[in-house]
Amino acid sequence: xxxFDPLVHLARPHRGQVKTAERIxxxxxxSEIAKSEKENVQDPYSFRCIPQVHGATKDxxxxxxxxxxTEINSVTDxxxxxxxxxxxxxxxxxxxxxxxxxxxxxxxxLAELANISERRTFQxxxxxxxxxxxxxxxxxxxxxxxIPQYTAASIVSENKQLATPASxxxxxxxxxxxxxxxxxxxxxxxxxxxxxxxxxxxxxxxxNASQALEFRRPKKTSTFLExxxxxxxxxxxxxxxxxLLANDIHTAIGFLQNMSIDPEILFV
Numbered sequence: 001x002x003x004f005d006p007l008v009h010l011a012r013p014h015r016g017q018v019k020t021a022e023r024i025x026x027x028x029x030x031s032e033i034a035k036s037e038k039e040n041v042q043d044p045y046s047f048r049c050i051p052q053v054h055g056a057t058k059d060x061x062x063x064x065x066x067x068x069x070t071e072i073n074s075v076t077d078x079x080x081x082x083x084x085x086x087x088x089x090x091x092x093x094x095x096x097x098x099x100x101x102x103x104x105x106x107x108x109x110l111a112e113l114a115n116i117s118e119r120r121t122f123q124x125x126x127x128x129x130x131x132x133x134x135x136x137x138x139x140x141x142x143x144x145x146x147i148p149q150y151t152a153a154s155i156v157s158e159n160k161q162l163a164t165p166a167s168x169x170x171x172x173x174x175x176x177x178x179x180x181x182x183x184x185x186x187x188x189x190x191x192x193x194x195x196x197x198x199x200x201x202x203x204x205x206x207x208n209a210s211q212a213l214e215f216r217r218p219k220k221t222s223t224f225l226e227x228x229x230x231x232x233x234x235x236x237x238x239x240x241x242x243x244l245l246a247n248d249i250h251t252a253i254g255f256l257q258n259m260s261i262d263p264e265i266l267f268v
Contacts, residue, residue, distance in 0.1 A: 005049040016055030031222040046119035060109035067102040100184035107191040111159040114201040118152040133167035203252035
Protein backbone atom coordinates (compact mmCIF):
# COMPACT_ATOMS: atom_id res chain seq x y z
CA UNK A 1 0.00 0.00 0.00
CA UNK A 2 3.02 2.31 0.30
CA UNK A 3 2.62 3.85 -3.20
CA PHE A 4 -0.74 5.24 -2.04
CA ASP A 5 0.58 6.93 1.10
CA PRO A 6 -0.73 10.52 1.13
CA LEU A 7 2.75 11.84 1.85
CA VAL A 8 3.80 10.77 -1.64
CA HIS A 9 0.94 12.58 -3.34
CA LEU A 10 0.92 15.74 -1.26
CA ALA A 11 4.51 16.17 -2.42
CA ARG A 12 3.14 16.41 -5.98
CA PRO A 13 -0.40 17.62 -5.40
CA HIS A 14 -2.19 17.22 -8.70
CA ARG A 15 -5.82 16.94 -7.63
CA GLY A 16 -6.64 13.84 -9.65
CA GLN A 17 -3.56 12.07 -8.32
CA VAL A 18 -4.31 12.92 -4.69
CA LYS A 19 -7.98 11.90 -4.97
CA THR A 20 -7.14 8.64 -6.73
CA ALA A 21 -4.70 7.62 -4.00
CA GLU A 22 -7.31 8.50 -1.37
CA ARG A 23 -9.97 6.39 -3.06
CA ILE A 24 -7.73 3.35 -3.52
CA UNK A 25 -6.84 3.54 0.16
CA UNK A 26 -10.56 3.77 0.99
CA UNK A 27 -11.50 0.85 -1.24
CA UNK A 28 -8.77 -1.38 0.25
CA UNK A 29 -9.26 -0.25 3.84
CA UNK A 30 -9.63 -3.67 5.51
CA SER A 31 -8.09 -5.89 2.83
CA GLU A 32 -6.10 -8.85 4.16
CA ILE A 33 -4.26 -9.08 0.85
CA ALA A 34 -3.25 -5.42 0.94
CA LYS A 35 -1.79 -5.88 4.43
CA SER A 36 0.34 -8.84 3.36
CA GLU A 37 4.10 -8.55 3.13
CA LYS A 38 5.40 -8.84 -0.43
CA GLU A 39 8.67 -10.28 -1.65
CA ASN A 40 9.50 -7.65 -4.24
CA VAL A 41 10.61 -4.13 -3.29
CA GLN A 42 8.50 -2.27 -5.84
CA ASP A 43 5.49 -3.12 -7.96
CA PRO A 44 5.45 -2.55 -11.73
CA TYR A 45 4.42 0.94 -12.84
CA SER A 46 0.96 -0.26 -13.92
CA PHE A 47 0.13 -0.85 -10.23
CA ARG A 48 2.43 1.58 -8.43
CA CYS A 49 1.61 4.57 -10.64
CA ILE A 50 -2.19 4.19 -10.71
CA PRO A 51 -2.69 7.53 -8.87
CA GLN A 52 -0.39 9.37 -11.26
CA VAL A 53 -1.85 7.88 -14.47
CA HIS A 54 -5.52 7.58 -13.52
CA GLY A 55 -5.32 10.94 -11.76
CA ALA A 56 -3.98 12.68 -14.86
CA THR A 57 -6.89 11.27 -16.86
CA LYS A 58 -9.34 12.52 -14.26
CA ASP A 59 -7.82 16.01 -14.45
CA UNK A 60 -8.21 15.85 -18.23
CA UNK A 61 -11.89 14.94 -17.87
CA UNK A 62 -12.33 17.96 -15.58
CA UNK A 63 -10.69 20.17 -18.22
CA UNK A 64 -12.93 18.79 -20.98
CA UNK A 65 -16.01 19.26 -18.79
CA UNK A 66 -15.09 22.88 -18.15
CA UNK A 67 -14.54 23.47 -21.88
CA UNK A 68 -17.91 22.00 -22.82
CA UNK A 69 -19.73 23.80 -20.04
CA THR A 70 -18.34 27.10 -21.35
CA GLU A 71 -19.31 26.16 -24.91
CA ILE A 72 -22.87 25.19 -24.00
CA ASN A 73 -23.37 28.59 -22.39
CA SER A 74 -21.81 30.55 -25.25
CA VAL A 75 -22.97 32.24 -28.45
CA THR A 76 -21.46 30.63 -31.54
CA ASP A 77 -23.52 32.38 -34.23
CA UNK A 78 -22.07 34.49 -37.00
CA UNK A 79 -22.54 37.35 -37.34
CA UNK A 80 -23.06 38.35 -33.70
CA UNK A 81 -25.83 40.90 -33.09
CA UNK A 82 -25.43 43.19 -30.06
CA UNK A 83 -28.70 45.08 -29.69
CA UNK A 84 -27.60 47.27 -26.79
CA UNK A 85 -24.48 48.43 -28.63
CA UNK A 86 -26.29 48.63 -31.99
CA UNK A 87 -23.59 46.47 -33.61
CA UNK A 88 -23.54 43.56 -36.03
CA UNK A 89 -20.08 41.95 -35.98
CA UNK A 90 -18.69 39.21 -38.18
CA UNK A 91 -16.51 37.12 -35.89
CA UNK A 92 -15.22 33.59 -35.47
CA UNK A 93 -17.08 32.12 -32.52
CA UNK A 94 -18.30 29.31 -34.77
CA UNK A 95 -14.78 27.86 -34.91
CA UNK A 96 -14.67 24.53 -33.09
CA UNK A 97 -11.04 24.60 -31.99
CA UNK A 98 -11.69 24.58 -28.20
CA UNK A 99 -13.92 21.52 -28.56
CA UNK A 100 -11.61 19.78 -31.01
CA UNK A 101 -8.60 20.15 -28.73
CA UNK A 102 -10.61 19.01 -25.71
CA UNK A 103 -11.89 15.95 -27.58
CA UNK A 104 -8.40 15.03 -28.74
CA UNK A 105 -7.02 15.48 -25.23
CA UNK A 106 -9.87 13.41 -23.82
CA UNK A 107 -9.30 10.62 -26.34
CA UNK A 108 -5.60 10.49 -25.47
CA UNK A 109 -6.32 10.37 -21.74
CA LEU A 110 -8.94 7.61 -22.10
CA ALA A 111 -6.62 5.62 -24.36
CA GLU A 112 -4.01 5.76 -21.60
CA LEU A 113 -6.49 4.36 -19.06
CA ALA A 114 -6.96 1.39 -21.40
CA ASN A 115 -3.21 1.15 -21.95
CA ILE A 116 -2.32 0.84 -18.26
CA SER A 117 -5.31 -1.44 -17.65
CA GLU A 118 -4.08 -3.92 -20.26
CA ARG A 119 -0.62 -3.92 -18.66
CA ARG A 120 -2.16 -4.92 -15.32
CA THR A 121 -4.11 -7.66 -17.07
CA PHE A 122 -0.87 -8.94 -18.58
CA GLN A 123 0.78 -8.95 -15.15
CA UNK A 124 -2.05 -11.13 -13.83
CA UNK A 125 -1.89 -13.76 -16.59
CA UNK A 126 1.89 -13.93 -16.99
CA UNK A 127 2.66 -16.08 -13.94
CA UNK A 128 4.84 -13.32 -12.47
CA UNK A 129 2.85 -12.47 -9.31
CA UNK A 130 2.45 -15.78 -7.54
CA UNK A 131 -0.51 -16.64 -9.73
CA UNK A 132 -0.88 -19.59 -12.14
CA UNK A 133 -0.11 -19.05 -15.80
CA UNK A 134 -3.16 -17.64 -17.59
CA UNK A 135 -5.11 -17.59 -14.28
CA UNK A 136 -6.43 -21.12 -14.64
CA UNK A 137 -5.90 -24.54 -13.13
CA UNK A 138 -3.98 -26.92 -15.39
CA UNK A 139 -2.67 -24.15 -17.67
CA UNK A 140 -1.05 -26.72 -19.96
CA UNK A 141 -4.47 -28.13 -20.78
CA UNK A 142 -6.39 -24.83 -20.56
CA UNK A 143 -5.70 -21.56 -22.36
CA UNK A 144 -7.45 -19.72 -19.54
CA UNK A 145 -7.26 -15.96 -19.79
CA UNK A 146 -4.70 -15.83 -22.58
CA ILE A 147 -7.21 -14.80 -25.27
CA PRO A 148 -8.88 -12.00 -23.25
CA GLN A 149 -5.43 -10.46 -22.79
CA TYR A 150 -4.87 -10.74 -26.55
CA THR A 151 -8.19 -8.98 -27.03
CA ALA A 152 -7.26 -6.14 -24.67
CA ALA A 153 -3.86 -5.75 -26.34
CA SER A 154 -5.41 -5.47 -29.80
CA ILE A 155 -7.94 -2.91 -28.60
CA VAL A 156 -5.21 -0.83 -26.96
CA SER A 157 -3.29 -0.81 -30.25
CA GLU A 158 -6.41 0.40 -32.07
CA ASN A 159 -6.78 3.16 -29.48
CA LYS A 160 -3.25 4.35 -30.18
CA GLN A 161 -4.28 4.95 -33.78
CA LEU A 162 -7.58 6.57 -32.80
CA ALA A 163 -5.78 8.88 -30.35
CA THR A 164 -3.84 10.57 -33.14
CA PRO A 165 -5.14 14.16 -32.88
CA ALA A 166 -7.71 15.22 -35.46
CA SER A 167 -7.27 18.88 -34.54
CA UNK A 168 -3.79 19.07 -36.07
CA UNK A 169 -5.41 18.45 -39.45
CA UNK A 170 -7.14 21.05 -41.60
CA UNK A 171 -8.28 21.36 -45.19
CA UNK A 172 -9.27 24.39 -47.24
CA UNK A 173 -12.87 24.82 -48.40
CA UNK A 174 -15.24 27.56 -49.62
CA UNK A 175 -12.77 28.80 -52.22
CA UNK A 176 -10.17 29.61 -49.56
CA UNK A 177 -12.51 31.53 -47.26
CA UNK A 178 -12.68 28.65 -44.81
CA UNK A 179 -8.95 28.03 -44.82
CA UNK A 180 -8.51 26.61 -41.32
CA UNK A 181 -10.99 24.22 -39.72
CA UNK A 182 -10.91 22.36 -36.40
CA UNK A 183 -11.88 18.85 -37.52
CA UNK A 184 -13.73 18.70 -34.21
CA UNK A 185 -16.42 16.32 -35.47
CA UNK A 186 -13.75 13.79 -36.39
CA UNK A 187 -12.17 14.27 -32.96
CA UNK A 188 -15.54 13.58 -31.33
CA UNK A 189 -16.32 10.40 -33.27
CA UNK A 190 -12.83 9.04 -32.63
CA UNK A 191 -13.10 9.86 -28.93
CA UNK A 192 -16.38 7.96 -28.74
CA UNK A 193 -14.71 4.89 -30.28
CA UNK A 194 -11.91 5.13 -27.72
CA UNK A 195 -14.49 5.34 -24.92
CA UNK A 196 -16.25 2.19 -26.11
CA UNK A 197 -12.90 0.41 -26.40
CA UNK A 198 -11.96 1.52 -22.90
CA UNK A 199 -15.13 -0.06 -21.51
CA UNK A 200 -14.12 -3.39 -23.03
CA UNK A 201 -10.54 -3.24 -21.74
CA UNK A 202 -11.69 -2.36 -18.21
CA UNK A 203 -14.25 -5.18 -18.33
CA UNK A 204 -11.48 -7.60 -19.28
CA UNK A 205 -9.37 -6.37 -16.37
CA UNK A 206 -12.30 -6.88 -13.99
CA UNK A 207 -12.82 -10.37 -15.41
CA ASN A 208 -9.12 -11.18 -14.85
CA ALA A 209 -8.83 -9.56 -11.44
CA SER A 210 -11.89 -11.34 -10.04
CA GLN A 211 -10.39 -14.64 -11.21
CA ALA A 212 -7.01 -13.79 -9.65
CA LEU A 213 -8.62 -13.05 -6.28
CA GLU A 214 -9.75 -16.67 -6.03
CA PHE A 215 -6.13 -17.81 -6.18
CA ARG A 216 -5.32 -15.59 -3.17
CA ARG A 217 -7.75 -17.49 -0.93
CA PRO A 218 -8.12 -17.93 1.99
CA LYS A 219 -7.01 -14.30 2.25
CA LYS A 220 -9.72 -11.81 1.41
CA THR A 221 -9.74 -8.38 -0.10
CA SER A 222 -11.69 -5.51 1.50
CA THR A 223 -15.31 -5.83 2.57
CA PHE A 224 -16.32 -3.39 -0.16
CA LEU A 225 -14.51 -5.28 -2.93
CA GLU A 226 -15.63 -8.71 -1.67
CA UNK A 227 -19.20 -7.47 -2.00
CA UNK A 228 -18.47 -5.95 -5.40
CA UNK A 229 -16.89 -9.16 -6.72
CA UNK A 230 -19.70 -11.26 -5.26
CA UNK A 231 -22.17 -9.18 -7.24
CA UNK A 232 -20.03 -9.62 -10.35
CA UNK A 233 -19.95 -13.38 -9.76
CA UNK A 234 -23.73 -13.47 -10.05
CA UNK A 235 -23.21 -12.64 -13.71
CA UNK A 236 -19.76 -14.05 -14.51
CA UNK A 237 -18.77 -17.26 -12.70
CA UNK A 238 -15.24 -18.45 -11.92
CA UNK A 239 -13.48 -20.13 -14.86
CA UNK A 240 -12.61 -23.72 -13.88
CA UNK A 241 -11.92 -24.95 -17.40
CA UNK A 242 -11.85 -23.38 -20.85
CA UNK A 243 -15.13 -22.04 -22.14
CA LEU A 244 -16.18 -19.38 -24.65
CA LEU A 245 -14.97 -16.28 -22.81
CA ALA A 246 -16.35 -13.75 -25.32
CA ASN A 247 -19.76 -14.15 -23.66
CA ASP A 248 -18.23 -13.41 -20.25
CA ILE A 249 -16.48 -10.30 -21.61
CA HIS A 250 -19.75 -8.95 -23.02
CA THR A 251 -21.48 -9.69 -19.71
CA ALA A 252 -18.69 -7.89 -17.84
CA ILE A 253 -19.14 -4.85 -20.08
CA GLY A 254 -22.85 -4.82 -19.29
CA PHE A 255 -22.08 -5.16 -15.58
CA LEU A 256 -19.86 -2.05 -15.65
CA GLN A 257 -22.39 -0.09 -17.68
CA ASN A 258 -25.30 -0.92 -15.38
CA MET A 259 -23.78 -0.92 -11.90
CA SER A 260 -25.50 1.45 -9.49
CA ILE A 261 -22.53 2.23 -7.24
CA ASP A 262 -21.63 5.91 -6.89
CA PRO A 263 -19.17 6.63 -9.75
CA GLU A 264 -17.48 9.28 -7.59
CA ILE A 265 -16.38 6.48 -5.27
CA LEU A 266 -15.39 4.05 -7.99
CA PHE A 267 -13.62 6.40 -10.36
CA VAL A 268 -9.96 5.89 -9.55
